Amino acid sequence: MRRLATALLGLTLALPLQAEWVFADFEAVSGTPQAKLFPHLESAGRGNLAAGGGQLALVWEDNRDGSPQVYAALRDLGRTGFSAPRRLSTGAEAYEPVVLGLGEGRFLAAFEQDGKVVMRVFSAAAQGPLATLDAAASAQPTLAAGKVGLHAVWGRRDGRFLRLVSAPLTVDGLKPHAGAARAVDTSPAQDEQLYASLVATAGGYALAWEDRRAGHTRLLTATSSDGRKWSEPQPLNEIPRSGTARELGLGRGPGVTRVCLAGDGADTVAAVWMDKRDFLSGYDIYAGVSTDGGAGFGANEKAQDVFGAEKPQWHPAVAVTPHGVVAAWDDPRDDSPDIWLAARAGGKDWSDDFTLDGARGTGSQDNPALLWHGGRLHLAWVHRDEQGGQVRYAQARWE
Template identity: 45%
Template sequence: MRAALGLLALLAMPGYAGWGWEAALEVNSAHGPAIFPHLESANRQGVAAAGGAVAVVWEDNRSGAPRCYAAIKPATAAVFQPERALSDGECYEPVVAPLGQGRFLAAWEEAGRVHARVLPDGPPLRLSAGDAAQVTLATGNGNIHAAWAEQAGAHRRIVVAALALDGNRLALARVQPVESGLPADGQAWPALAVSGSGGVTVAWEDRRAHHTVPMASRGDAGLAFAEPLRITDQASGGMNGLGAGLGAMRPKLATWKQGTVAVWLDKRDFLSGYDVYAAFDTGSGPFSPNLRVQDSFGDSLVQWHASVVADDTRLTAVWDDARDGTSDVWLANWEGSGFSDNVAVPAASGPGDQSDPVAALDERGRLHLVWLDRRADGTRVRYARAQWK
């Protein structure tokens, strides 16, 4: 506990005015009352930015079946280029990560396997040997990693891979389950973060305690993983004799000051539904004491689609909730010992239904946000960029 509290003090940073937002752009070209875009993916990784370029990936049913699409806005362009399909078949839960020099890495689920390819024109590579889903990616410091949930016996377990890149061609350099034994219950929705030393932290939803618990494992550059540990500081056990424990789901990781921060949805206040919680990786031993992210104005209602982005300067969490009567996108900034009062994103709030935010920071510290804007005539995938003022 003392080490964890010391870490929180170390993370303290001076206050800033906040994010200044540019005008929003539309990403998808196909809309209609019967076309439904989705931004749901492991680690909420639907947008990536580097070198001034931005890539967005999503899934929609415009063709009559689920297909994955990618749209890129080059550094010199004012708008997104027309989207392109990631694969030839039905496709689910795409993710994207930056590679630099206007290139990106995308991954997705197709035909019961997970695949990846370099954007804009690299050939696809099948990542999983067996039935798998919920792939995610992490890139940085010359390292490329992927993680997914792959069938192992009666349940799925989390697998992590190191990828090699030769031009536009990917190859599997190493594939390693986080735990070598068969899982006792389901593992799902992995998240990845890569450290400056090449180490990897992976988090996931775990049901070995017969309820959903966010767990994590630290791995070295060779993908040798330590014993998993709980991110949540809530013990398992039923409430008034009911259930095996409180629910928590969809962990998201980001690299922060050479460490890792986790954000997830947590139902410890079960009367109001899911809340957004965060914890810092202390480097050894347990994660830090858990911190609530949303402020008191959001405490009495449910939060959804939580994410976090971070760099060596700042940390921002985003999510959606309906505290103002309709679903809006909200954010909170880390202020040294807790999170700031919540702020609605200007273009992603107000009348109507704005939800499902995904976010990324680029190397210049700019925040890139994508969300769904639902209207009677169809749903738009929208994008906006912000600079810290």
């Protein structure tokens, strides 16, 4: 086990003797690195990790079979080491998988395959049949399980645009079934609705997505008590009144993308996203925290510290823990992409950024995914060096 440290002008400074996140050594998930293997953790809402029934599941896409396909690996939560990767997809190509724990060691994966969203139940012992979630042209699923059941949201092609739809799900053994799909926003489609992120709350569900109806990308949120009827969309990202790229003729909006939600299953919902309001240094990581189940997120907060200010940040993920909100992303402040994290414990103050062994240094480390489960913070990411690409994993405890 190694204690985390913050990076300051290239020097590593020990953190004070107080409670902190302590990571175990990283583990390989996708097998040994391969020179022409290109794994991806780029799913909507960064929903690549799930746990339940004493098992942890991680899903990703790579090209080991000669085309982009979806794979899963399982790990006993009480022991180190992942199972050999298993292929979940069956078509010509597949992308952007997400996974949800069903209990008793079963998991539900959803992903795009050959231009349509499909789903599949799997466990360590068995794998169910592939089922269609949407027979229409569709993409970018996100899943959640709450007190009112299982639910999915995804983008369905509506003329020129992807439009968000939602549907309840049921699972009979290894067979998933989807109920009737309904539009999240009942107003006529005006432009793209992309990369939704869905979480369960005490009152139902909270949802966030990219929306382009205003002529530029905004982040919108909505809530639902049953996943069928959704509230009116509300803005998540603040739009600065001055000093924007638009004023200089560099764009129509502040530049936001790839929102990710996480919750505690009760009233706390955290959102993180990439935000280019300080456009001269590229994207920064911004956050919003709701204490009313996603109905409102309060003022936007910059999650990263000042030492990443001159470099762009990418691929944010978030987890809500009893010890506060944790955000993860990658940035090249040390000349190559590394994984960085920051924590928010009460109030609105974020910690100094920190990292961990195996997720920084030689090569490229990017596309993190986070999950809080069973008293541990679970982190996955993509590593690439001269030997090739590899999906990695590490877990942390608070001590």
